[in-house]
Amino acid sequence: MSQSQLLNLALIQMDIAIGEPDVNYAVLETKLLEAVDAAQKPDVIIFPEMWNTGYALTEIHQLADVNGERTKAFLSTFARTHQVNIIGGSIADKKEDRVLNTIYAWDREGNEIAEYSKIHLFRLMDEEKFLHSGEQLGLFELEGVPAGAMICYDIRFPELSRKLALDGARIMFVPAEWPHPRLHHWRTLLMARAIENQMYVVSCNRVGTSGTTNFFGHSMVIDPWGEVLVEGDENEAILRATIDLEEVVRVRGKIPVFEDRRPHLY
Numbered sequence: 001m002s003q004s005q006l007l008n009l010a011l012i013q014m015d016i017a018i019g020e021p022d023v024n025y026a027v028l029e030t031k032l033l034e035a036v037d038a039a040q041k042p043d044v045i046i047f048p049e050m051w052n053t054g055y056a057l058t059e060i061h062q063l064a065d066v067n068g069e070r071t072k073a074f075l076s077t078f079a080r081t082h083q084v085n086i087i088g089g090s091i092a093d094k095k096e097d098r099v100l101n102t103i104y105a106w107d108r109e110g111n112e113i114a115e116y117s118k119i120h121l122f123r124l125m126d127e128e129k130f131l132h133s134g135e136q137l138g139l140f141e142l143e144g145v146p147a148g149a150m151i152c153y154d155i156r157f158p159e160l161s162r163k164l165a166l167d168g169a170r171i172m173f174v175p176a177e178w179p180h181p182r183l184h185h186w187r188t189l190l191m192a193r194a195i196e197n198q199m200y201v202v203s204c205n206r207v208g209t210s211g212t213t214n215f216f217g218h219s220m221v222i223d224p225w226g227e228v229l230v231e232g233d234e235n236e237a238i239l240r241a242t243i244d245l246e247e248v249v250r251v252r253g254k255i256p257v258f259e260d261r262r263p264h265l266y
């Protein structure tokens with residue numbers, strides 16, 4: 001019988017003030033303090049996509065965090081002070097003259113462990129007109145365990161999560177700003193990514209309204225068997241779940257999907 005490897009997760013399902021980074025940094029700090037102030041301390045905290053600016057795309061060049069510096073200073077200090085791993089949602093960050101949609105992550109000592117910029121830009125929300133896509137995959141190590149990062153629209157591309165799973169990922173983190181009327185797509189795609197890759201999927205979606213767009217939350221933790229361990233509603237909340245990473249090994253042993261693949265045929 002293999003050893004359990006437990007992780008306590010906290011998902012900050014929050015509203016985002018569009019085009020107001022100062023407000024969003026302040027609100028997030030309050031919520032982070034609430035997240036760590038729990039009897040069962042989180043090992044990992046995650047929050048939504050583009051939490052610093054929202055989709056303020058027409059002003060994004062002025063608002064984006066230059067080289068992610070403000071975010072790095074804020075969140076690496078928080079991670080170290082509170083001894084918690086942080087998957088920093090994603091932010092609009094600016095590198096030279098390009099704005100990207102980037103996840104940064106830190107370990108408990110405040111060391112940066114991941115940087116992944118969204119590779120599939122979502123045309124329905126005009127991302128491709130204002131943002132540049134990343135060119136590298138988001139595979140990293142969290143507490144010695146291989147983990148993957150994808151952002152929102154990325155979940156529609158099963159090749160991406162399969163590649164990360166083949167490269168070793170046992171847990172996938174997905175910050176998002178995914179609105180109505182596509183709740184059915186969100187839930188179904190996340191569950192499919194968990195089941196087909198026999199991995200944990202940890203998704204954090206925003207709530208609230210931006211113009212005429214309504215974001216529905218429904219952040220979820222899904223286990224490698226496809227069971228939903230926790231799911232938000234449409235309100236702000238800190239969602240919590242404890243996962244056992246050995247469950248990935250057990251499920252992969254029960255139905256050996258990775259051994260049964262026939263990649264020479266497809």
Ligand SMILES: NC(=O)CCC(=O)C(=O)O
Nearest residue numbers: 122152153177178179182
């Ligand atoms: N921010 C996004 O990538 C939204 C993706 C989305 O809503 C979808 O339906 O896909």
